[in-house]
Amino acid sequence: MSPSPSDSAAPQAGAPLRLTVVGNPENRRTTLFHDAARRAGHPPPRVLAWRDVLTGAGYPFAPGEFVRIDSPGENAEVDRLLRGTDEPTRVEGTARWHRRFTGALRELTAAARHAGAVTSADPEEVAVLFDKRLCHARLSAAQVPVPMALPGPVVGWGSLRERLRTADMCRAFVKPAHGSSASGVVALSVAGPGRVKATTSVETTPDGHLHNSLRVRDYTSEREVAALIDALAPDGVHVERWLPKASQGGRAADFRVVVVAGRATHAVVRTSRHPMTNLHLGGARGDLAEAEAAIEATGGRLSDVLDTAEQAAACFPGTLCVGVDILPLTGWRRFTVGEVNAFGDLLPRLTGLPGTGAEGLDTYATQLAAIPTALAGRHTRPAAGRHAEAGT
Template identity: 35%
Template sequence: MPKFVLIANPETRRVVLFQQALARLSLPAAEVVPYEKLLAGQCFLHAWDAPDLWFRFDAPERNFAVDRALIAAGATVNDPGLHQRIGAIEAYQLQPDKGRILYPRQWYLGWRQQLQSWAKQINGSVFNHPEDIATMFDKVQCQRILANRRIPIPRSLTQHTSILSYEHLCEEMAAQDCQRVFVKLAHGSSASGVVAYERRGTAERAITTVERVEEQGDVRFYNSRKIRQYSNPNEIADIINFLLNESAQVEAWMPKARLEGREFDARVVVMGGKARHVVLRVGNSPMTNLHLGNDRRELSALPKAFATDRWLEMLHTCEQAAACFPRSFYCGIDLLIAPNLRDHYILELNAFGDLLQGITWQGWDTYTTELAMLLKKELSFAFCVLSWCQLDCKC
């Protein structure tokens, strides 16, 4: 019987849901290894070594001590970028400031370095390989991989050049005849550091989750659930320059199909190579993330004009995108459906994008489905090995 090691922040609901899924299938509870202990060197993954052992990395979210440790780990990583930097000692001294976007590029460099280190310590199988997780956490690199595999994605303005500033962005938008773009923090999650920016003549507007706060000449940036609009060029420049310096994906802002008079897209969870759970996200703004107050709909709510074969084609595209990371068992994929209900594009891949509460496939939630598929895969492999051994013995 397989055993599970869950690397996570123990206080998150992801841990509770995964443990519940294990119990539902009469599997032993996972042993939880806190990120905080791993980062402090209080334990090492090579200490877990047993037959049929599976490691699952989950999102390192909602824990400021973990964020500080990852920022500190990134202090020693060489990187040519223009991002803000802080020393390791100063990183450990950072004080909580709810919602503030702190050193995102340095955080990622620390996260990537730790994932690479943990990958070398593992004696067993993994749900998602640590190096795949690191790549999916880099929107720029991830989109280039998809483009190289001819997966449909929004047109990237940074495919052949790096955009280094707000002024440079305006020049490139004019040169590439693109009036609307998304600027996305390369290493953000949950719509953190996302700007929908449009520029028509001298008029411009930025719709964003970023809150710009200025006090006594000090400008800070916060991730907010309240969508804000900026029209002041200086304020917009501040936000975009900050994101570009920290590394950002810049792509064409594509129109979406509409449902109930509002734009929508889909989160599709692919596991074991198959598209399973789907939730439609009906947007009140260009950012459709559900935690921003947008509405969820079941798959049955798709427009009546939607052809079944088109939908199957879109699911196949999601499966092809996931196949770019063959060492990972599951991922969440954001799928944009064009207004003509035919064209479609992959917006993002999320290594931890399987948290879809209340959305089921054949009556099972995402975690239970993953485990059931994993067990079926393991049993099929064991049966094939047994059959091969029996055949070999007869020969």
């Protein structure tokens, strides 16, 4: 978290919290947090709309206030302000989006700190979280398991194909550096001259522009694949080895683990017949107990997954909550981190794992319970190994 006010300004445990949400008022993230605050007996959070922040409305913060920074997504006007286009489905423009969003977040956080308020996220950490190249480098430097990635910039299809050949990487994920929700992500296979396949939710329009869709499709013409990569490259892309994931029910599987104040509290299995498991692209929630049994059959424990998620979250100590995507490799024996998401807590109706203190609580209620400690400046990571002791 950002520097907190003195302990005298921090509420005691159980006392009502003064809360502000910086988000999109109509968004279900804002609504779910509002509902969690009401259930916990706190006054309704004040909502500061992203569109107002981005148009210079000012920042009326107060000492001891907790300011939740939420996603600016799913709002066409906000997207236009950040991306500079009136086409909300457009994939291009992510570099401009990142520059404008992080700039606004830095200004907002500075105003909150000046007023003695505490924010849920550090702006410099969010800037890294929304740059997959920087995030991957930070995780790797901390010895968090991550897929091998190509170093340096990608300028287009021709150079990418040659670099993949040199790296002996015939299958790769090409990800827009500043993308989210699988926007623009390409699962790429290169089998030889003229033999390529790009699996993606991107639709290329006749004018050559890229648009997100809800249908995952395959491009098998090298001309089409080249045009796709060439269109993504100017905004920056991150390229990493496509690792074979474990499966559940014949579908590729991974984990989304929510880490709150350093502790993994919620986990869900996501499965898909596509390489991308995002639920809006046809993914579905899998069976966590079945995944745990598969891990235990190899001599491992679910706590190995949770510890890996916490190891990744520890690279961002100033951010109250992150969602970590853990990839179980074929056989459920090893795990690697695919993504760390600044706004990865949208898992409606999911309650906390046993032994975490979040039993019966959704991700928003769990964060609310952690806020008094954050306000008092006493946030510390739990000791390693506590999952096994807690029986998870």
